[in-house]
Amino acid sequence: xxxxxxxxxxxxxxxxxxxxxxxxxxxxxxxxxxxxxxxxxxxxxxxxxxxxxxxxxxxxxxxxxxxxxxxxxxxxxxxxxxxxxxxxxxxxxxxxxxxxxxxxxxxxxxxxxxxxxxxxxxxxxxxxxxxxxxxxxxxxxxxxxxxxxxxxxxxxxxxxxxxxxxxxxxxxxxxxxxxxxxxxxxxxxxxxxxxxxxxxxxxxxxxxxxxxxxxxxxxxxxxxxxxxxxxxxxxxxxxxxxxxxxxxxxxxxxxxxxxxxxxxxxxxxxxxxxxxxxxxxxxxxxxxxxxxxxxxxxxxxxxxxxxxxxxxxxxxxxxxxxxxxxxxxxxxxxxxxxx
Amino acid sequence: xxxxxxxxxxxxxxxxxxxxxxxxxxxxxxxxxxxxxxxxxxxxxxxxxxxxxxxxxxxxxxxxxxxxxxxxxxxxxxxxxxxxxxxxxxxxxxxxxxxxxxxxxxxxxxxxxxxxxxxxxxxxxxxxxxxxxxxxxxxxxxxxxxxxxxxxxxxxxxxxxxxxxxxxxxxxxxxxxxxxxxxxxxxxxxxxxxxxxxxxxxxxxxxxxxxxxxxxxxxxxxxxxxxxxxxxxxxxxxxxxxxxxxxxxxxxxxxxxxxxxxxxxxxxxxxxxxxxxxxxxxxxxxxxxxxxxxxxxxxxxxxxx
Amino acid sequence: xxxxxxxxxxxxxxxxxxxxxxxxxxxxxxxxxxxxxxxxxxxxxxxxxxxxxxxxxxxxxxxxxxxxxxxxxxxxxxxxxxxxxxxxxxxxxxxxxxxxxxxxxxxxxxxxxxxxxxxxxxxxxxxxxxxxxxxxxxxxxxxxxxxxxxxxxxxxxxxxxxxxxxxxxxxxxxxxxxxxxxxxxxxxxxxxxxxxxxxxxxxxxxxxxxxxxxxxxxxxxxxxxxxxxxxxxxxxxxxxxxxxxxxxxxxxxxxxxxxxxxxxxxxxxxxxxxxxxxxxxxxxxxxxxxxxxxxxxxxxxxxxxxxxxxxxxxxxxxxxxx
Numbered sequence: 001x002x003x004x005x006x007x008x009x010x011x012x013x014x015x016x017x018x019x020x021x022x023x024x025x026x027x028x029x030x031x032x033x034x035x036x037x038x039x040x041x042x043x044x045x046x047x048x049x050x051x052x053x054x055x056x057x058x059x060x061x062x063x064x065x066x067x068x069x070x071x072x073x074x075x076x077x078x079x080x081x082x083x084x085x086x087x088x089x090x091x092x093x094x095x096x097x098x099x100x101x102x103x104x105x106x107x108x109x110x111x112x113x114x115x116x117x118x119x120x121x122x123x124x125x126x127x128x129x130x131x132x133x134x135x136x137x138x139x140x141x142x143x144x145x146x147x148x149x150x151x152x153x154x155x156x157x158x159x160x161x162x163x164x165x166x167x168x169x170x171x172x173x174x175x176x177x178x179x180x181x182x183x184x185x186x187x188x189x190x191x192x193x194x195x196x197x198x199x200x201x202x203x204x205x206x207x208x209x210x211x212x213x214x215x216x217x218x219x220x221x222x223x224x225x226x227x228x229x230x231x232x233x234x235x236x237x238x239x240x241x242x243x244x245x246x247x248x249x250x251x252x253x254x255x256x257x258x259x260x261x262x263x264x265x266x267x268x269x270x271x272x273x274x275x276x277x278x279x280x281x282x283x284x285x286x287x288x289x290x291x292x293x294x295x296x297x298x299x300x301x302x303x304x305x306x307x308x309x310x311x312x313x314x315x316x317x318x319x320x321x322x323x324x325x326x327x328x329x330x331x332x333x334x335x336x337x338x339x
Numbered sequence: 340x341x342x343x344x345x346x347x348x349x350x351x352x353x354x355x356x357x358x359x360x361x362x363x364x365x366x367x368x369x370x371x372x373x374x375x376x377x378x379x380x381x382x383x384x385x386x387x388x389x390x391x392x393x394x395x396x397x398x399x400x401x402x403x404x405x406x407x408x409x410x411x412x413x414x415x416x417x418x419x420x421x422x423x424x425x426x427x428x429x430x431x432x433x434x435x436x437x438x439x440x441x442x443x444x445x446x447x448x449x450x451x452x453x454x455x456x457x458x459x460x461x462x463x464x465x466x467x468x469x470x471x472x473x474x475x476x477x478x479x480x481x482x483x484x485x486x487x488x489x490x491x492x493x494x495x496x497x498x499x500x501x502x503x504x505x506x507x508x509x510x511x512x513x514x515x516x517x518x519x520x521x522x523x524x525x526x527x528x529x530x531x532x533x534x535x536x537x538x539x540x541x542x543x544x545x546x547x548x549x550x551x552x553x554x555x556x557x558x559x560x561x562x563x564x565x566x567x568x569x570x571x572x573x574x575x576x577x578x579x580x581x582x583x584x585x586x587x588x589x590x591x592x593x594x595x596x597x598x599x600x601x602x603x604x605x606x607x608x609x610x611x612x613x614x615x616x617x618x619x620x621x622x623x624x625x626x627x628x629x630x631x632x633x634x635x636x637x638x639x640x641x642x643x644x
Numbered sequence: 645x646x647x648x649x650x651x652x653x654x655x656x657x658x659x660x661x662x663x664x665x666x667x668x669x670x671x672x673x674x675x676x677x678x679x680x681x682x683x684x685x686x687x688x689x690x691x692x693x694x695x696x697x698x699x700x701x702x703x704x705x706x707x708x709x710x711x712x713x714x715x716x717x718x719x720x721x722x723x724x725x726x727x728x729x730x731x732x733x734x735x736x737x738x739x740x741x742x743x744x745x746x747x748x749x750x751x752x753x754x755x756x757x758x759x760x761x762x763x764x765x766x767x768x769x770x771x772x773x774x775x776x777x778x779x780x781x782x783x784x785x786x787x788x789x790x791x792x793x794x795x796x797x798x799x800x801x802x803x804x805x806x807x808x809x810x811x812x813x814x815x816x817x818x819x820x821x822x823x824x825x826x827x828x829x830x831x832x833x834x835x836x837x838x839x840x841x842x843x844x845x846x847x848x849x850x851x852x853x854x855x856x857x858x859x860x861x862x863x864x865x866x867x868x869x870x871x872x873x874x875x876x877x878x879x880x881x882x883x884x885x886x887x888x889x890x891x892x893x894x895x896x897x898x899x900x901x902x903x904x905x906x907x908x909x910x911x912x913x914x915x916x917x918x919x920x921x922x923x924x925x926x927x928x929x930x931x932x933x934x935x936x937x938x939x940x941x942x943x944x945x946x947x948x949x950x951x952x953x954x955x956x957x958x959x960x961x962x963x964x965x966x
Binding site: 159191192193196217221245256260261262268272 | 690855
């Protein structure tokens, strides 16, 4: 099966008053049809910038997608597309939903028309045809009384419903890839569960590939097929869902997994926390970006970028601990077997 | 391929102290604003122009050996020359000196008027905004009444009743003008009032005076500065307009507006008497406005990249 | 059970807001609970449940519309100005938004020192020393005192906020969603700091959050709120092992667990619909419209909040005749 999406050596910087912030520093990954990929990381790691680059949504200036980056969608390089090709791509082949449903919907347009907009642009439907289709989309995302709701304005919808409306807009033209950027961070947990169930459901029904950007490992565990962990603009580890949750190899991944309290962790134990903060990307560190905070750091880590080690078919990690010269260490408890 | 030394593979972990250090230089709010302003070429040029204008208003008359009231009947209505850089007017007075003397009056009105408006407006708006509720409601109704009166009417009536002069002019212009800044300050104070750091101060036991002085005011200064830079040219223009109507500064004292008024009378024959003060007035006002725009961008925390 | 000292008693606390001309938003509608010295009481619920309003009303930041708050036996709601001022020194708050809770025009040192200045506790060198001490207590450096909030990350700003609250040596701290705006690994840092400070300084916390996993971890007891009412209150262990109220059960079931096997096997209790508005609420149990166990009396009478097992309070008609 040909890869639906292939990203090679993506590098994106932002030019600010303080200098050039290197948000994404060489990212490679791929996505197959119908797959769910989760990009995990904390704020500033570059996951949102990576996602926006996929549709060339980066504002240049101040952003800049560097020479040498390539994003192949169905074989064609998105970064080399002309603007009319890009407009065809956006909304119809790849769509995106954002974190804050309050500001992502146009308050002065009826919801039905907002959903119909992309149908009118990409499928050439008339306003009425598009509206009828919009009602069907609202039903698809489980909004009751869809025909009434389509005639309403965003402020008449609750937070969860707005997010569903966003999903309806994004899926109206049945795109091949849906990018969801922290879709549930702003929602209550019971609504979050509803929305994630919906996304999973639609993924199966429509066969859409999903790129889920989040910092919530819980959601990742229930939705993702593949996971990649980003830190300071680089992918430090990627693999299948089980690889990451049960056989993680990178100290940062271990730290993330251990920092999350679960409903079954021991009460008032000190949580594992990583000291310090991510590096300033105007002065990105020369070696491994995590070295300054890593309890297993070695001198080589500060001097050289680690090589990428392939552990299994889908599982790769970028860490000097995997080098033959490195001492063997015992993985922290609860993550999986020893190294 | 770099040669890898086995020594480099011993685990050493991380340095706690280094973790919390901040690598970027310490930069305060005003320094950062100034830096951003400096980058704005238009604003900087405006600032320089204004500084030149202000300096000229101070030293201009001294540079020339002419007195601004001296009338020389041999040199009536002369166009600019080496002897008279801006030419002369219909009474033989040197326009270079008169323009800068007039500038002093115009700028004085602009700055003093703005200052008066500011003090009244800040106090009024600050109290209304901070205390809210019935106090605010009452104070706002008063403002609405004042604002609904056509200001020109008030100004003209006052000027007909009171002795004409610069100070009267200032009073007349301020009487209805303070309403704008009061509303602005009130809005800002109300907004800041609900921010968490004000709540934190209240939770620590801070009294209203402390909150207003230490939290509200410093966070409004940016707004005040921007408003000032827009208000000063408005005052200057209003004065010019009133002088144009004959209600402003009386001869032999002069202001840019008065100069324009007399210049307008001889416009067809001696255009320089109109053009010169008009151009200087226009440039000054433009410079203030552009500087104000630049200040607003430089002081807006949301525009920080 | 050792004898526990009651620090805060909340009796039938109500906080209503007028919305528009006729509507009343009943943010907090009759809360009854105690907070014991040295414990962490967690307060959870989703948006609109009133937990933030509850925290602020307990502190006196909002005047209560009904009911009372009693601190160490003194009625704060009906107390004198002096009582209120003394209470201010004993009870402090930490805010949610690290970006709005620090005055951008003040240096970190002055922000932390504000409480010291207001109550004139220390001056000059002593004041400076105390500020340095507080900075180190929360894991920052002395050098940070002369810097401005915008130079710090979210987690560091939260720590500055904690230092500010600790400056006047309170006993009781209301933590109003202190970690919701932070990244996962930073949340752990801040939570660890809070737990550590509690042990060292003997603090009592009211920990308000919507992340049930984190609340359960840090709290000794947890109260679950829904639309202004408390529906369940018990120890954190019991809440997880044996949630009694249908809403609590649904809430626990909605929380994703970072473990694929478990997620695969879970049976979710999916709640239908959305959280309704707390404006002009219907009579009866607030959760009835979404509850699958709803009975006729649920829509007419408010269930009583009572102790159905030792240390376990529930407000639900299912437990009326047990």
